[in-house]
Amino acid sequence: MGIKKSQLELASNIGRLLRDHFGKGPESIFVTISRPYITVYLRHFLTPMEQALINEKHELTVEETRDKLMLGLAPEMMELIKNVSGLKIEEFYYDWTLANASGIFVGICADDDFRADYSYPESIKVDMEISNVSKIAEKAPNQIYSHQLNPRTLIVIRKGILVEIEKMLIELGFEEQLTIAKRKLEKGLLFQRKELFEEYLDVQIDDIFVNWDFTLDKSTIVFILNPNK
Structure with a gap:
């Protein structure tokens, strides 16, 4: 499967996975596969309950709840990435910007045989x-x-x-x-x-x-x- 097709399939499957666990999925998901990294950028990802908590200044409760959900969700997502892309994720990171209703997942796989030039100015x-x-x-x-x-x-x-x-x-x-x-x-x-x-x-x-x-x-x-x- 080509990279673009894998990225689209991962975006679709991850959206479904998040809906199953959170009750609502992101409005948009952008997946980037650049070995050994995989990034998943989520936009407009906030449930009505979370929005209500944030409106009442309970952002900490939302963060704690999401972190607990991710304990079970992360291994499932790593397996999903492997099944779709063939890449085995050895490290998995995530974070949220609740004010923007956005989030990120980062997977890093062991890919010692692959070298890419990701250099940039400055x-x-x-x-x-x-x-x-x-x-x-x-x-x-x-x-x-x-x-x-x-x-x-x-x-x-x-x-x-x-x-x-x-x-x-x-x-x-x-x-x-x-x-x-x-x-x-x-x-x-x-x-x-x-x-x-x-x-x-x-x-x-x-x-x-x-x-x-x-x-x-x-x-x-x-x-x-x-x-x-």
Whole structure:
């Protein structure tokens, strides 16, 4: 099956899967397969109940509920991706921007035999600014690199960012609370620098997503880009 056909089939199947679990699916889903990455960008994804909670300033409840649903949904989605694309996902990340009713899924597969050139202008400046954000939020990453998968999707990988107090919180079972706190902190810092990233990339940025795999001490950041005409 060709990549475009796989992307369309995944978008359709993921929409059905989300409707089954959330009671409502996104209005639009954009799937990008760029080995070893698969990104799934969701737009207009908010149930009436979630909207009601947000209107009453209960965003935290929505985030906690979604995170719990994703514990069971993530393995099912990884299996779906494998069945459609043939790619085995070894790492899976997700994030939401409730204010935009948007979301992202990121799958990373082991593909050591495949190498692609995802370089882009000013990548060093972007990586340095991401490192500066990490320094404020926790510490500078041990390793950082970024790939522009297509004109609308930029992914940043950070490794080795957890500090000792975060590791202890994870060990004590506060992973969910740490995720929510880091999501709010880091996304706030990234959005504060949105205009700077737009200058480096010569684009408008529609959305920014971030998530972590605490076991691997690894993080993904995804910028959804809107290229300047």
